[in-house]
Amino acid sequence: MQRYLFGGSFSDLPREDCDVVIVGAGLAGLYTALQLDPSFKIVILNKFGLDQSNSMYAQGGIAAAVAEDDSPDLHFDDSMAAGSNMCNQDALRVLVDEGPENIRILQDWGVPFDLDRQGRLAVGQEGAHSRKRIIHSHGDATGLHMTSRLVDLVKARPNIRVDDNWTLVDLVVDDADTVAGVITLNSLAADDFRFYRARVVVLAAGGIGQLYLHSTNARPATGDALAASIRAGAATSDLEFIQFHPTALPEPDENGRCFLISEAVRGEGAILRSIHGEAFMEKAHPQGNLAPRDVVSQAIFRQMLKDDSDFVYLDITHQPAEFLQRRFPMIYETCLQRGLDMAKDFLPVTPVQHYFMGGVDTDLHARTTLKNLFACGEVAHTGIYGANRLASNSLLECLVYGRRAAQSINGAPVCELSDLAALAAVFARTQALDSARRATTLAANLRMTAVESTAAEDRQQIRQMMTRYCGILRSKEGLQTALHGLEAIHQRRELATIHSLTELEAAQMAVTGRAIVKAALRRRHSVGAHYRMDESRPSPVQSESRRRK
Numbered sequence: 001m002q003r004y005l006f007g008g009s010f011s012d013l014p015r016e017d018c019d020v021v022i023v024g025a026g027l028a029g030l031y032t033a034l035q036l037d038p039s040f041k042i043v044i045l046n047k048f049g050l051d052q053s054n055s056m057y058a059q060g061g062i063a064a065a066v067a068e069d070d071s072p073d074l075h076f077d078d079s080m081a082a083g084s085n086m087c088n089q090d091a092l093r094v095l096v097d098e099g100p101e102n103i104r105i106l107q108d109w110g111v112p113f114d115l116d117r118q119g120r121l122a123v124g125q126e127g128a129h130s131r132k133r134i135i136h137s138h139g140d141a142t143g144l145h146m147t148s149r150l151v152d153l154v155k156a157r158p159n160i161r162v163d164d165n166w167t168l169v170d171l172v173v174d175d176a177d178t179v180a181g182v183i184t185l186n187s188l189a190a191d192d193f194r195f196y197r198a199r200v201v202v203l204a205a206g207g208i209g210q211l212y213l214h215s216t217n218a219r220p221a222t223g224d225a226l227a228a229s230i231r232a233g234a235a236t237s238d239l240e241f242i243q244f245h246p247t248a249l250p251e252p253d254e255n256g257r258c259f260l261i262s263e264a265v266r267g268e269g270a271i272l273r274s275i276h277g278e279a280f281m282e283k284a285h286p287q288g289n290l291a292p293r294d295v296v297s298q299a300i301f302r303q304m305l306k307d308d309s310d311f312v313y314l315d316i317t318h319q320p321a322e323f324l325q326r327r328f329p330m331i332y333e334t335c336l337q338r339g340l341d342m343a344k345d346f347l348p349v350t351p352v353q354h355y356f357m358g359g360v361d362t363d364l365h366a367r368t369t370l371k372n373l374f375a376c377g378e379v380a381h382t383g384i385y386g387a388n389r390l391a392s393n394s395l396l397e398c399l400v401y402g403r404r405a406a407q408s409i410n411g412a413p414v415c416e417l418s419d420l421a422a423l424a425a426v427f428a429r430t431q432a433l434d435s436a437r438r439a440t441t442l443a444a445n446l447r448m449t450a451v452e453s454t455a456a457e458d459r460q461q462i463r464q465m466m467t468r469y470c471g472i473l474r475s476k477e478g479l480q481t482a483l484h485g486l487e488a489i490h491q492r493r494e495l496a497t498i499h500s501l502t503e504l505e506a507a508q509m510a511v512t513g514r515a516i517v518k519a520a521l522r523r524r525h526s527v528g529a530h531y532r533m534d535e536s537r538p539s540p541v542q543s544e545s546r547r548r549k
């Protein structure tokens with residue numbers, strides 16, 4: 001695999017020096033920056049400005065054991081059960097134990113969480129949680145209010161600068177496998193590259209949703225940081241575990257983002273119905289409409305196949321309009337804009353890609369396997385999810401592990417910025433190896449170059465293949481078809497020089513998609529969010545319904 005996507009001269013790159021560069025301006029990146037020692041010069045990068053992140057779109061809330069009848073132990077048990085007992089217990093223990101204190105920090109910083117009549121944090125219920133523990137802000141606009149408050153705080157800090165529209169291309173690593181900075185491309189202008197040299201790099205670049213045709217994820221989520229980490233040799237895990245949210249409106253907007261109908265709506269009693277009006281979740285799982293997400297997604301998918309339809313219905317018409325407007329203002333309004341009144345109409349919903357449980361491996365201090373490279377938030381693999389994510393644990397993970405990343409960086413001895421001449425020499429050597437590899441590929445695939453395909457077409461093909469073959473239901477045959485197609489695109493993209501964002505994304509998506517499909521092929525049995533149709537063991541949906549007969 002080609003090590004660097006940047007094909008120009010390293011020495012000629014415009015350069016910015018800082019102590020810490022954070023790739024990503026969602027909750028994980030912003031919170032990490034605010035927890036770092038104020039003496040550090042920090043630069044936060046993002047792809048399309050501060051309002052484009054999954055964090056901004058988060059609705060339901062953030063899970064933490066703050067209620068009187070709750071405890072970190074119960075939160076731990078629920079997370080373990082949702083993750084098919086495959087969670088990293090140490091990492092999960094840290095998450096549930098440190099959750100409440102991070103919520104207190106956000107309250108102290110002025111995040112406007114909703115309170116109950118007694119002035120305590122109001123907590124809601126979500127699927128697979130045994131207690132009410134979902135803290136929210138302005139009803140269903142938690143992400144927007146939490147993230148916006150952190151943006152304000154970051155802007156007020158003289159030591160933190162946000163550089164909008166600078167997209168990560170490559171992680172620059174020196175001879176000693178120490179990360180020395182990042183090469184970036186201006187998202188808005190072709191051929192405008194920049195090198196950020198830093199003592200420490202923090203990856204907080206979010207998920208991979210845009211690898212799928214239907215996703216709730218924001219536009220930047222093309223898995224760039226994961227691809228760059230793979231090319232740099234960082235360890236990654238659990239890439240096959242991709243959560244599909246059971247309920248989104250089927251029609252995507254212009255960015256391919258499907259509007260999410262939060263699980264909290266089922267928490268308030270909504271019922272899933274077939275297109276014929278029949279409630280089907282009670283037959284599928286003992287927890288009915290509040291079963292774990294993968295079970296609900298599979299059950300909906302099967303119902304859609306059975307009825308040959310593109311959606312099922314979500315029915316919350318038993319709740320009065322005033323309640324729905326107050327509890328779900330954003331969802332209520334968005335549905336109304338699309339001609340749907342939640343209080344009167346059944347909502348058409350379909351499962352869509354939603355969350356990426358895998359990622360760049362990190363330890364309990366958010367350190368990756370590469371020196372001076374940290375990762376937190378959705379891009380990281382801490383192991384807290386196992387085979388599936390318990391709803392609303394991900395915002396909490398951004399906080400707990402973002403803070404831990406900052407604490408590790410604050411406590412480490414200050415290292416020097418890497419020497420530029422030495423970096424240029426290593427870069428040139430690696431580039432020469434990349435060129436030799438490209439020449440071999442070209443010689444072996446002369447015919448391939450005749451088949452011209454644009455980056456935009458390749459990008460779309462990747463999304464089609466991932467959706468068709470590496471979605472909710474998978475098989476060996478389908479995954480092999482996808483791998484074959486992705487290999488071809490990957491090779492083609494390696495032969496092309498990167499000038500624009502579309503070319504860059506197509507190249508990164510090919511690396512990420514290939515890695516995900518390989519991981520899905522390796523895991524031959526169904527577990528959690530990974531469902532293999534071709535295995536002999538029954539799926540959770542089938543086995544539960546058998547047990548109930």
Ligand SMILES: Cc1cc2nc3c(=O)[nH]c(=O)nc-3n(C[C@H](O)[C@H](O)[C@H](O)COP(=O)(O)OP(=O)(O)OC[C@H]3O[C@@H](n4cnc5c(N)ncnc54)[C@H](O)[C@@H]3O)c2cc1C
Nearest residue numbers: 024025026028047054055060061168205206377378392395
């Ligand atoms: C619709 C929706 C609803 C959700 N609801 C909830 C919920 O209720 N509770 C919950 O716990 N979780 C929820 N989630 C999940 C949660 O929002 C995310 O897991 C979390 O916000 C991830 O935060 P992050 O900081 O890791 O990434 P993000 O918030 O996605 O931020 C990623 C940042 O990285 C930047 N970036 C990406 N690629 C590059 C690049 N190549 N170069 C430079 N910058 C880059 C982006 O521009 C962005 O600034 C929801 C997600 C969605 C999509």
